[in-house]
Amino acid sequence: MKKLLVVILILALASVAAAAGGRAEQMRETDEQDMKISVHLGAFGEDIWKQMIELFEERNPGVSVELEISPTNFESLRLQYLSGRDLPDFHQAPTWSLDYQTLQEEGMLFSYEDILQTPSPYGEGTFEELLLPSTLEIMRHDGNLYLMPFSLGSNGLWYDEKLFRDKNWSVPTNFEEFLEFGEKALAEGIAPFTYTGVHDYIGFILYPTIASIGGVEAISKLNNLEEGAFTQNAVVEMLRRVEMIRDSGMIQHGALGFDHIESQTELALRRAATVVSGDWIWVEMRDAWPDDFELGFMGNPLSKAGEQRCSWMHLLRVSVPRDASNPELGAEFAKFMFDGDVMDIWAREAGVVRPIVGADAFTDYLFDAKRVAINYLTAPDNLPVFVAFPYSHRELHIEFMNHVDALVEGVTTIDRISRDMEASLRRARAER
Amino acid sequence: MKKTHERTFVITFLIAPVITYSLFYVYPFINAFRISFYRWSGLSPRMTFVGLANYRRLFTDSIFYQTLYNQIFLIMVTSLITFSLAMIFAVIFTSKTYPENSFLRVIFFFPNMLSMVVVSILWKFIYNPHFGLLNGFLSLFGFEGNTALLASSSTVLAALVAPQVWMLVGFYMVLFIASINTIPVELYESAKIDGAGMVRQFISITIPGIWYTIQITFVFFLIATVSNSFALVRVTTGGGPSRSSEVVTTYFYQQAFDNSNFGYALAIGFVVSLVMFIFASLIMKYTKRDLA
Missing domain, CATH: 1.20.5 (Single alpha-helices involved in coiled-coils or other helix-helix interfaces)
Structure with a gap:
């Protein structure tokens, strides 16, 4: 009997211990969270993302982050979205690589609206109040923010300050001055202007010029596929200016066949005085710049004196798939990217500034050319323009850029461009 | 049993x-044919049935016709030049035994071992108007003015023929050499005794003797040019200037992956497959010979 009591006691103790252990296990399971992030290798490298993961895990005990990084992560993302399986909880991919517009329209993305109402990770107020209101306005789709503006970029025309100084050229600030500068450069045997005909970079100066001439409403007409969007004065006048640059012989011979590296090499070799590119040009060409090269940013000199100066604002975006296993944690990770220490690391190590109120606090860390470009963008006399059209209506945009190339080559006319683009616009509207 | x-x-x-x-x-x-009747982004399983809308668009799409023309131009011109050069070199290398034959065969075959992407990058440098080999070569003959073949809509397509010919000619030369070597030498000796010259021997002995190789070569040309032109165009010109070098495969890719328009892309793909099938059938039909 005594033995039986001992056995029962032992069993009871064991079951209590097992239950307690189970509860502890259960608690651990509840606290422990896994998440996966997919990022593009190329823009910022692997180290900074590893650093981010380490910091995020440190600040969120129990959270474990798996990193998927590759130069073609967008290809995997496409398949993951399609199958709905193995989706990451957060992803970053180049703007050109994924059709974010379709992802938004088809309800594939998780809305950041809830997290925007939580306290800001940097400074006072809510997270929403930290972000630049203009970028939020641009990014929202049907009242929801699916694409978190991640970095602020400034694209346009770049030049070599040393060359300008040596030749005693003043940096043109408007179209009239640009034409004058062109004559001087041509006299020196240097092509005043080059760009890549293979890629659509020339849009970085053409769309802001449309905004300069016709205001942001002119861009809205394109975005909304309005009847007459391509026959409006702002577009026709912009094309006339392209024609004038062409007729004055300013466009470098062979530019239509250049890819972006070739056109940027022409600037590095000082055969061309200016090139259209994004603010990644300094890093992308770091091995090609001559020792005495001083990269400068001219922005958009195609607006005439008296017109509102406009320049291209580039916004890299990060998203969370709606069907991810832990989208709330993915959104937390996106918010974490706006933490003061984190933004500091990004500015110092990757030259990235977030589109936030008070971004100036981080521009000191940027390399010179990028700082100049960001300052140009945020200058009081400049209107930063985020043009959604190339992303939301990619096919029409590419067709438009092809027409511009044909105009540069001299094998089409402005009338024909207007007519053809209006026909394509009608087709796109009908399909919509 | x-x-x-x-x-x-x-x-x-x-x-x-x-x-x-x-x-x-x-x-x-x-399945691709089925999807061509839908509007589908390729990013989600959501598909909308649109009937023949993708095909209606295809047959009124001037870009499609232009890309088809460009593709056929590349197929015809590349095949013609590659065939002629490969045949000439094969005949030269089999007509006499030169000590340099093996070395020259390797040299001719070498470009075929490179990927089309590498070949494309190489030729992009050759064509560069400011430091490319081509301009340096042309200047030897007094041509100045930095010819920019890839930057002009009137020359770009012709310029894209050279890299493909350079890459393919060695492979077909080896194929023809192997085939020519199977022809009994006695046939040539008899022909010589009968007074047949080199050209007559080529027309009456070599060509019929390797006819089945030639037949299959034409089909290979079709396949190789269509598949190679994709990488070539993507790397060198991106289809420009203003689509003058766009081919159906790059247009297909653009519609599917850049414009998220998989339904339309698959309609393009289906029609192109059909066109290529017709081409291949015509080749097989018109090159058919009865077994002697």
Whole structure:
């Protein structure tokens, strides 16, 4: 009997211990969270993302982050979205690589609206109040923010300050001055202007010029596929200016066949005085710049004196798939990217500034050319323009850029461009 | 009894390839044809049936016709030049034994070992108007002015022929050499005794002797040019200037992956497959010869 009591006691103790252990296990399971992030290798490298993961895990005990990084992560993302399986909880991919517009329209993305109402990770107020209101306005789709503006970029025309100084050229600030500068450069045997005909970079100066001439409403007409969007004065006048640059012989011979590296090499070799590119040009060409090269940013000199100066604002975006296993944690990770220490690391190590109120606090860390470009963008006399059209209506945009190339080559006319683009616009509207 | 065994033997060995072919060729082809009747982004399973809308658009799409023209131009011109050069070199290398033959064969074959992407990058440098080899070469003959073949809509397509010919000619030369070597030498000796010259021997002995190789070569040309032109165009010109070098494969890719318009892209793909099938059938039909 005594033995039986001992056995029962032992069993009871064991079951209590097992239950307690189970509860502890259960608690651990509840606290422990896994998440996966997919990022593009190329823009910022692997180290900074590893650093981010380490910091995020440190600040969120129990959270474990798996990193998927590759130069073609967008290809995997496409398949993951399609199958709905193995989706990451957060992803970053180049703007050109994924059709974010379709992802938004088809309800594939998780809305950041809830997290925007939580306290800001940097400074006072809510997270929403930290972000630049203009970028939020641009990014929202049907009242929801699916694409978190991640970095602020400034694209346009770049030049070599040393060359300008040596030749005693003043940096043109408007179209009239640009034409004058062109004559001087041509006299020196240097092509005043080059760009890549293979890629659509020339849009970085053409769309802001449309905004300069016709205001942001002119861009809205394109975005909304309005009847007459391509026959409006702002577009026709912009094309006339392209024609004038062409007729004055300013466009470098062979530019239509250049890819972006070739056109940027022409600037590095000082055969061309200016090139259209994004603010990644300094890093992308770091091995090609001559020792005495001083990269400068001219922005958009195609607006005439008296017109509102406009320049291209580039916004890299990060998203969370709606069907991810832990989208709330993915959104937390996106918010974490706006933490003061984190933004500091990004500015110092990757030259990235977030589109936030008070971004100036981080521009000191940027390399010179990028700082100049960001300052140009945020200058009081400049209107930063985020043009959604190339992303939301990619096919029409590419067709438009092809027409511009044909105009540069001299094998089409402005009338024909207007007519053809209006026909394509009608087709796109009908399909919509 | 023997016949039954034979049939079982054949069926056993056919099962694996038939299943593989059906699974990886027939099924995707039928499925792609089905999807071409839908509007589909390729990013979500959501598809909208649009009937013949993608085909209606295709037949009124001037870009499609232009890309088809560009593709056919590349097929015809590349095939013609590659065939002629490969045949000339093969005849030269088989007509006499030069000590340098083996070395020259390797040199001619070498470009074929490179990937089309590498070849494209190489030729992009050659064509560069400011430091490319081509301009340096032309200047030797007094041509100045930095010719920019890839930057002009009137020359770009012709310029894209050279890299393909450079890459393919060695492969077909080796193919023709191997085939020519199977022709009995006695035939040439008899012809010589009968007074036949080099040209007559080539027309009456070499060509008929390697006819089946030539026949299959034409089909290879079709396949190789269509598949190579994709990488070539993507790397060198991106289809420009203003689509003057765009081919159907790059246009297909653009519609599917850049514009998220998989339904339309698959309609393009289906029509192109059909056109290529017709081409291949015509080649087979008009090059058919009765077994002697």
